[in-house]
Amino acid sequence: MTMAASITDDGEHLSAELAAALRAGPFDRALDLAIRRRGLSLEAVQRRVALRGATVSQATLSYWRRGGRRPDGDRSLRAVRALEDSLGLPRAALERLLTPVRPRSPEDTAAGLANALDLSPAAIESCDGIDLVGNNRLSLMSLHQHVHIGPDRTERLVRTEIVATARVNGVDRWVSFFHPQDGEGHQPTVVGTRCCRPARARTDPDSELLAVELRFDYPLRSGETYVYSFDIGYEGPPPATDYSQYGLRTPARQLVLQVSFDPAQVPVRCYRYYKSPAGLSSIDGELPLGPSMTTHIAIPDAPPGVHGIRWEWE
Template identity: 25%
Template structure:
């Protein structure tokens, strides 16, 4: 059996009409198609074939696509005659409920108030599918900048903007400099009165429909007077398929100790890491979140 999703009107009419026409032209039945598919190991129910022909549903996933490829052969169609009409997937995959892994109610409230000030829903309808964040560390051992590239997906409805926050729990800071490198522009900025939460609203280049994706890239830089920062990280409110954090140290200021902090809504884990003669270190997670993935470092004995 195969799992299907409802299709958009144009896509399902085109695909369904082509499939129905081809079945009539070949003079076969759905039962005949089902039997031929089963003989080669493609088990597709008669109900699913009927849904595909009527346009009530459309094929999704590699197994269904394999079945359609075989149907093209069984109906004497050119290769991809049907596959090319299916269109992009409407699935968003398993995302789970959004959560923020913050134990302090005060900080959680500051985050909610910052979202409201940015005119954004507290839980936005977007998720990071894959993120790569590169942090540059200067010769003084402190963060200079962090550049983040994200494959963003709409989980429901159509979105035109997405908020991002920079958190410094327990430390009051001036606002860092948010800049959009590619994929849109910044329309609003807000710093919470606590000085622990700073945010920016990113306007996308084009509206993002359900399950559609886009790439965005932005950068955080820290102005004069900003407290010296010897940690970096990235947080997600929903499950993310891939996260890569790459921290690059100045060769004249390699830290004496490094630790990874993985914080989720239910647990916090601290793991010592080593450079092993390198000047960079990376962290990787697959199918991970919600949570915060952080890297901390220092000089001298670990306090």
């Protein structure tokens, strides 16, 4: 594993992902990674905080870790400082993430989103009028993407089901970014929705990246959960494919990627892969494909990056 240059107070090297989160936030991601690095339960974290003279409940820690709430007030800040000490973090490493930061430039936003989607920044910048950072107002509790492959080896339908929690008041939309594997007239489009409806949409003519705002039935309050789903199909010919992937910009409490094949055309093998935001790639072992002609990966506490399933036809 590539390690960052910064170190904790006790001399241990921070992981690259945790170091990046401590630099750029958000607070909930940095806290989650710090707890996972120590391998502690919330009960153990609560005990360590109490030993340092601060008080915080396990429920509050869970909300902070998921992004459902943010620490606010003197009592919470004392708990955050105790958390830093309990988790072996530098002083103020978490606390400074609670202060307002300068807005990112459009270039920074495009570059970050392009990296998560494995696209060029130019493709993202073509989505004029789309709120590129709006999805950051939601924390992902669960995301399930189910891809249906036809008998001609083409991607026929992609269904995405999401359970999310509002991080602030007034959240009323999710922006879906979707692109086929080549820009050859496939014309991706939203063909079905549940508990949301398509609104403003943009398509990059070169990559055929589709960016579409999906409006919720009502605005959410901070901490409120919402369940919604949508289907992506094609107005033009569906693309032939040998992989399916999902790019996460922020962590998801659970990520499930599922691929179903037509019995008339079954791959000889399937395997999973992952590319981190830092560009590090890994390929894991072969995935099973049962009589249902379906394979999947399920990732608890999925980190940002590109998660995918690849298969070989012959």
